[in-house]
Amino acid sequence: MDRHDALLADWRARALQLEALAAQAVIGQPRVIRLVTTAVFARGHVLLQGDVGVGKTTLLRAFARLIGGAFSRAEGTIDLMPNDLVYHTHIGNDGKPAINPGPLTEHGEDLTIFFFNEINRARPQVHALLLRVMAERSLTAFQRELRLPHLLVFADRNRVEREETFEISSAARDRFMMEITIDAPEGEADRRALIFEPRFHDADALIGQLPAAVLPYQELGDIAAAVQQHVQASPALQDYALRLWRATAAPADHGVRLDALDLHDASANEVMLAGASPRGMSLLLRAARVGAWLDGRDYLTPEDVRGVFTETVAHRLCLQPVYELRRPEIIGALVRGILDHVAAP
Structure with a gap:
């Protein structure tokens, strides 16, 4: 085995460890975990389909912790504007206007997973900004270009309520590598654990029990390219x-x-x-x-x-x-x- 093959074998072992650890936080979803792992190593953005409370956010927070980069989240609402993803303004303690980074910019280049919840509640103008970020992994903010080289975007669509929603265009859907459906687990033991085991009732504690940064996220891009060549x-x-x-x-x-x-x-x-x-x-x-x-x-x-x-x-x-x-x-x-x-x- 040459050095290149040994490197990929080592990373494969890490990827399988990543799946095993994620399965400790999100039980009964082996196929979903495999698909998200695939997207991570293929560097592809993902649309998520699923009802409320099936573990979408927990799954993504688990992957962000295990990968080691930053996690950020935005909620789609009808009054959300593109600039709200980049910065937000408020009145500071000194009574003067202040500007703080938004969910896309607050972590800088360390942002690895951005979760846009209920993307179809946001206006097409917001979709347009997100598409550029997804395609170029960069955006213009604070009079400079901010690079997001490690970014993966996960977006969830509300598939039950249709009032005040904007359907995602076919061009926008085409930017997502996958659309993954997440349903409640089918197994009786998994369902029993989710409602009766206290560790699944506190998402923060559940995620906190996972080891941090089992993968060096800064190297994922290079490894992904090596896999495609291999x-x-x-x-x-x-x-x-x-x-x-x-x-x-x-x-x-x-x-x-x-x-x-x-x-x-x-x-x-x-x-x-x-x-x-x-x-x-x-x-x-x-x-x-x-x-x-x-x-x-x-x-x-x-x-x-x-x-x-x-x-x-x-x-x-x-x-x-x-x-x-x-x-x-x-x-x-x-x-x-x-x-x-x-x-x-």
Whole structure:
């Protein structure tokens, strides 16, 4: 084993330790933890779906502590303005106006995880600022450019209440590597522990019990790049990914049917407005490479791609406007159909 392989093996051990420790704070969510770990090492931003109180904030605080960088949070509200993320003004103790850094700037370059709760309650102007920060990992504040090289953005959408909300545009959704659904754990023992064990009732104490900085967050970017170079895709695997991509735009051409959904004889192609973007497919393969690395391989398999396909592609698919109200059931059937009908090597 050469020095490069030894380094990646050491980091893989740290990544698996990260997952094991996170599972102590957020029980019953092994797949969610694996997906968040994948996003961390693929350097991708994440949309979260889940009801209130299922542990989204606890999960992200746990990862921020274990990674070692700073955690910051903002609440989406209808009166939130872009500048509120950068700074806030108030009257100081001396009675004079004062300016303090906002949630995006208060930690400077140490910010590693920024959680935007209920992003669809914020105005499109706020989304626009966040998109720039996500794309460039920098913003202009206090007459200078502030770099955020280690930043990952996690955003939650309120999927129950629709009053005073602004749906995220397809272009904005495409900036997120994944959309991960977090539900309450299914296991009886996990549910019993969550409501009866006192350690799960105090999130601050729960997070405080985790060791800090098991990963040096300043090195994550370099390791992520090394993983992408390390894990190879065979020509057959590349052809498979390309067929999947074509199927997202023209699913009927690949045998996908939606007869069970009663869409008045509309074909799967007629339902679609646009398939996955080149950026989306690139992020799919980035996530798949990290999955292969976490499983101890230096090559991709179809299972690596299929394992993250739903989370990386489903939120990118655009339906004709008339079908958007039925998006959850249609997208679910489309993704399942694509994976079932596109032959893997």
